[in-house]
Amino acid sequence: MKKWLILFCCLLCTACVPPEKILERQGISTIIGYDLLDKDTYKGSISLLQFDRKEEKTSETISAVGTTSKQIRQRLEQQTSHDITSGQLRTILFDKNISEMIGISSFLDTMQRDSSIGSLIFLAITNNTEEVIKNNNYEEYPEMGSYIYQLLDKQERKELLINSNLHDFSSTLYEIGIDPTLPIISNKNGAAPYIEKVALLKDDKMVGSISLTKTLFIKLFTNRRASLGDITLNIPLEVLEKKGIQLVEKPKGDKFNITIRPIKHRGSIELSKEDEVKLNATISVSTIEVQPAITLNNKKSIKKLEQLLGEELSKELGDFLEELRKLNTDPIGIGRKIKSIRKYSNLSDKDLREKYSSLKLKSTIKVEIKRTGAVD
Template sequence: MKKLSFYLITLFLCIILAGCAETNILDRIGLTTLVGYDIGSEEENIKTTAVIREVSPEFQSNVEVVTAEEATSKGARVKTNRKLSKKIMVGQMRVILFSEEIAKDDIHYFIDAHLENASVSNGVYMAVVEGPMSSLLEYKYENIEDIGQHIYRLLEQNIESEYMISSTLHVVARDYYSAGRNIVMPIIKRDEEFVEISGIAFFKDGNMSGRLSAEDSFFVKIIRDNYKHGNFQTKLKEEDISPSLMKNSFDEIPLAFDTVKTDRKLKLVNSTTPEFDLNITIKGRLLELRSDIDVGNPKIVEELEKGISKNLKKEISRVISIGQKYESDVFGFGESYRSSVRNSKLTPEKWHELFKTMKVNVKVDFKLVRNGVFE
């Protein structure tokens, strides 16, 4: 009898709780997959463009791109709701985009706003848009049905393949609130019927301070993280390689390789300057070589390895110098400084001054494995 009473009470409570819970029936809501932020027509306003997928009772989906302008992002969301027959939900949002104007102004407000929203996943991707936001999101593409989902897949596959730096909300917020690291994001743009990643954006204190080409993402990633996989192309110049290897080539030797394993070691050797030793070991497979070089000859392979090492060292040093020019430590040297110097009391302002004059001794040791294997 007691057991029966217990089960009846439990069932009654479940019914009561289920009745109190807010239900979101799929055909009554619009799922926001992407949100883009731009400067409004009035300077203090925010122009918000949302890509929303609606599902009908017959399970047919429809994608709408809706723009609203208000003083806050929450106000823009309310205004967008007034334009649609279905309630907008952000639980399925996958991408947050910023126009260059917004990115150069300051994005910390948007970082905080989305961190405080429990409905928004910390895994949502963030990126900067080159050119007008409307041109990217409102354009009628011939072969892209859902521009929100398309941009999400574009970022996802390039980040997972390690062709691009990760820029989830979690990573961006971590870098923003770190005293010794700055934000870095992909830049995307529309190129006729395609959407492409065109570069990477460097930030200082939440403001976009400069950009690099998308190809340079390889160097940024290899400086700040251990690289696991992914293809890379470079061109060896005359100053990189011995004259004997250049005799049957033009002024440069194009080649492509993929990385099997990298090992990055960063050490602070002088806290006053400051000065770091950055040692990077790379094991890679040669995928393509536009030259008559005999990669079956061990001595020639050794010369080729030295040439690639020299070339990568030069490019890595170049990218670090550009970061110093933009006053943007997207590499995390400041984090290493803070953990190495006792009672450093590092602040973003203090590190920006040190970072501008920082010295990095770069050493790259590239080794070819299974040389001669081509795709």
């Protein structure tokens, strides 16, 4: 009786084993992109790694047209003898037309339902996803999916990108009072793709863009542990003269150029009045390059430079906040801060946006120079 029971259990277990996957028959997708053709039709492009010894190329790019991502996937399968697998999918690209006109949340909902797709895959926007995936101008990475992944992964490790993976983006997207951002990849003839800007989104639609360096103003108030990156300021020499900062060499131009490296930072958002929000921040920095050279050998000269840098950064932050307010997008999370106050805890996303668009935003950045000339 025991023998029959053991035999039955063995047969039952083997019935539960998933179907065998032979490597040579797999087409491993590393990147997929979606382009809008018209109101209801999309083109999906995918890069596949293949390990069949009979094939000369180790990767191929195929495209298909459909009205949903599932239909596109089905038509992509019809174009290859390999079984398309998503277990190594690392990046999803959207063209600007989808990002601006349609929104990307419907595509992400489908991705999140697929158990084979991880939540740490990267998301990015570009002008034409098919052209990016078919780009072969970078010999070190002939398979573009691997190159784009390495490109985005490097910037995320350096903390220059904000919520650029599926998990972080979705968390921000569905939280009331804050909007997500995504990297924009540029693809020019004769050059490898690169990260050109960062897209500003209102809900799941792109409404504008900023340079990578301006993301420091977002990180300043959203992540105290994030790296702000080196900050370069170009200040007219006449401003230095007004501040009483002395040059120690003859200038070659009409600008004072300085690069500072943040050591630590802290930022706060306060609702000071019904219609006024104050954003205050302090950045401790080291000066790593100064052109032309100035006197920094006493506390008085350092204090003057700290004041000058603080004023310049405060002005840039003020202009940045005004740009965000005009676009009615809130990647800093001012609305989230307002909603955290009991009086406004019941406000909906629509109510917060209306309040945000009419707010008076006052900003101040204080700079503290901790080191002069030290570079790690």
